[in-house]
Amino acid sequence: MEYVYTLLILIGLNMIMAASFNLIIGFGGLISVAHPIFFALSAYVSALANLHWGVPIPLAIAMGALFAVVMSVMLSLPSLRVSGDYLLIASIGFQLGFVEVIKNIEIAGGASGLSGIASLYSGEHRSLAFAFTVLVAAAGVVWLVHRLTHGEYGRAIQAMRDDEECFASLGRNAMAIKITIFGVGSGFAGLAGALYAHYFQFLSPDQFGIVQSSLILTMVVVGGMGTTAGPVVGSLLLTVLPQAITFLNLPPSVMAPLQGMLYTGLVLVFLFLRPAGLVGKTVRR
């Protein structure tokens, strides 16, 4: 049962990551790879706030998510002000750079990782309670992203993605919308990161590399960019599928490349054959 709970927790966390990344890249059209780093920054802040300052875990989780929002503004404000293209370049630097920074912070455990993080729940039903919490959080995030991207605000996001210059010429503040959705999306990534820290109780900087960016992107693309259900389907499929392969009992030297090929292959197949993803509809332009 423990295995099933852990799988559900991973599905929930990935769902939060995919839904929030979809807000940024799918709905907002903001091309960034720095999503796992906000997960990581928040995970570390939350873990350390609890570990060293004794901040209660729920409050520490909120602090972590808030920290992710603040850091996202630090990335998006200067790079979006120049031009949207700079966001991608700056985000690569941000993603790679901060992983190195974490590796060199002694209080965060350095390259060997941070252990001894307190768990959000204790007792024999810890995993069940945690799975429930994560899935409720995931449902909440998916719902909030849906609310944000539909209705009046959603219409503005969509128009901005279609033609930003024209959008501005109508009196719309594109910059404010971009920074907002980038901040909200990164904050959700932070939420997932902090939850992760207080369940698995161990963090290692290598977990949050740029490979994670491609995994989350795969979930979004396969599910359907710019749709509400897409990241839900994508995260479910791409969390369960690699687990299913582990039942084949292949040696690790075959397993790792196989999973890599699976992700890359899926992205290529979908981009060529079904760019709208599993649930997306093709929009006539």
Place this chain on the structure above:
Amino acid sequence: MSASANPSAAIRVVNVRKHFGGIVVAEDINLEIAAGEILGLIGPNGAGKTTLFNLISGIHAPDGGEIFLRGQPLARLSVYRRARLGIARTWQNVRLFPTLSVLDNLLMGPRHYPGEELIAGLFQKGTRRAQAAQSLERAQAVLARLGLANAGAKTPGELPFGQQKLAALARTLMNDGEVLLLDEPMAGVEGQVYETIKQVVRDEAAAGRAVCVVEHNVSFIRDLCTRAVFMFNGRIEQTGTVEELLASDKLAELYFGGMK
């Protein structure tokens, strides 16, 4: 033209200049458009007509000079702030939002769009709903006025080109601004759509807006404009009545290569 303030001028462009590298796209531009006036902007391709629109609407920041809207300087304001003050424009190539319905395109057009204020929206749901209803009513009225009453639910791609032009004009009218900049409203348009656009331009000026039209269609300019400006190589070569300009040898030489 003198740069001195004319009280009836809605918009005043003073000594505006813009270079892209070594290329002069606007040099020493001085221009006034009065409320209720329809000013024609003519000149060959590359003369700087659209660039002038881009300078007024804020797409390009001028290298020098100033632009005043009812005395308020605009040159340092961003595109969206100028639009919110009442600078409304269309584009040569339509530029409707392709994934939005025609009605939703119009709903993005008012100077004030409460939907983009996320935090405020959480606390004033009632006001917000009333504003949205008002906006929707106005958009439907504008669509009806331009003969697009049945096109609201369609996406721009589903409309013939003429109706796309009308929809783009309709979206610009949602701004309800003092200044209306129309970039080749007649290009690729004929028949009923042509007549509709002509009537709309006339009505908008009559309603007190300062209208400026870039247009190659001489009969359109002649029918609507009392005054016109001839641009060439980023400069204003001549200003006068349309008849004066059309009779000018200089214009004939620069525009038509000497043939009249």
